Amino acid sequence: MTAMSIVVIIVAAILTLAAAGTIYRIAAGPSLLDRVIAADVLLAIFGASLATEMAMNKHTDNLALLVVLTVIGFIGSVTVARFVAHRKEEG
Numbered sequence: 156m157t158a159m160s161i162v163v164i165i166v167a168a169i170l171t172l173a174a175a176g177t178i179y180r181i182a183a184g185p186s187l188l189d190r191v192i193a194a195d196v197l198l199a200i201f202g203a204s205l206a207t208e209m210a211m212n213k214h215t216d217n218l219a220l221l222v223v224l225t226v227i228g229f230i231g232s233v234t235v236a237r238f239v240a241h242r243k244e245e246g
Contacts (some may be wrong), residue, residue: 174200191235198228
């Protein structure tokens with residue numbers, strides 16, 4: 156077993172545990188903001204797993220998908236932050 160294989164197995168285990176915790180937070184809540192932030196984190200975990208797969212197989216075929224995921228995550232985070240800030244000003 157090569158060092159690269161060991162690293163990929165460790166990274167896959169860490170990303171799997173992180174995704175499981177994030178899915179639990181999406182299901183459990185307790186607030187809508189917790190669920191939205193967890194969904195954004197899950198998107199980042201998916202991007203990290205996609206980047207890991209590209210590094211492991213030494214290709215950049217999914218680079219456009221990774222950029223789109225990153226932009227969607229950023230826009231989603233900014234939108235939620237502005238929505239929460241706007242609600243705090245009203246209340």
